Amino acid sequence: xxxxxxxxxxxxxxxxxxxxxxxxxxxxxxxxxxxxxxxxxxxxxxxxxxxxxxxxxxxxxxxxxxxxxxxxxxxxxxxxxxxxxxxxxxxxxxxxxxxxxxxxxxxxxxxxxxxxxxxxxxxxxxxxxxxxxxxxxxxxxxxxxxxxxxxxxxxxxxxxxxxxxxxxxxxxxxxxxxxxxxxxxxxxxxxxxxxxxxxxxxxxxxxxxxxxxxxxxxxxx
Numbered sequence: 001x002x003x004x005x006x007x008x009x010x011x012x013x014x015x016x017x018x019x020x021x022x023x024x025x026x027x028x029x030x031x032x033x034x035x036x037x038x039x040x041x042x043x044x045x046x047x048x049x050x051x052x053x054x055x056x057x058x059x060x061x062x063x064x065x066x067x068x069x070x071x072x073x074x075x076x077x078x079x080x081x082x083x084x085x086x087x088x089x090x091x092x093x094x095x096x097x098x099x100x101x102x103x104x105x106x107x108x109x110x111x112x113x114x115x116x117x118x119x120x121x122x123x124x125x126x127x128x129x130x131x132x133x134x135x136x137x138x139x140x141x142x143x144x145x146x147x148x149x150x151x152x153x154x155x156x157x158x159x160x161x162x163x164x165x166x167x168x169x170x171x172x173x174x175x176x177x178x179x180x181x182x183x184x185x186x187x188x189x190x191x192x193x194x195x196x197x198x199x200x201x202x203x204x205x206x207x208x209x210x211x212x213x214x215x216x217x218x219x220x221x
Contacts, residue, residue: 007102010104016089102217142171
């Protein structure tokens with residue numbers, strides 16, 4: 001990375017909270033109920049990191065029929081139960097956040113209720129209150145750049161001075177499309193090789209992030 005940084009934009013699921021492992025397990029049940037048999041690996045490859053709207057369009061295309069309005073509401077209790085029982089912060093993320101001095105915000109494919117819920121039960125919400133952005137705030141979710149550009153605009157920072165922390169292929173693609181360097185966290189469900197590419201530093205341990213961010217923040221074009 002060869003630019004100075006003024007803002008670090010963090011994804012939520014899989015970066016701040018270890019929700020994707022739980023959600024993917026439930027996703028398999030949900031997809032089977034809808035009529036599409038998928039494995040956890042299929043879910044990770046096809047859906048992780050994307051907005052609910054884009055996933056719904058993909059499901060409708062595969063099934064050849066529209067989904068009922070608010071179809072996901074009938075399954076929300078499954079996700080909430082899994083999160084309430086097992087959800088924790090990503091290992092090392094609290095310590096990492098304590099060491100990062102750059103301004104931060106959250107930009108997630110989840111809706112605001114979900115983000116508030118998952119950050120709330122893991123004790124992270126107050127760290128980001130007032131600086132949380134959802135794919136529902138923009139027309140196009142990841143892998144389009146809209147959400148990251150929206151977050152930068154709302155935070156009053158030039159996109160060229162932003163970096164993104166992501167754990168999904170679609171999130172990394174969105175960062176690249178926004179012209180923002182990315183830190184690709186490979187300690188979750190997405191293999192490192194799916195994150196590697198231009199403008200991306202891949203790392204496996206969240207405790208590494210403060211050092212990587214500090215080095216990038218001190219670089220001058």
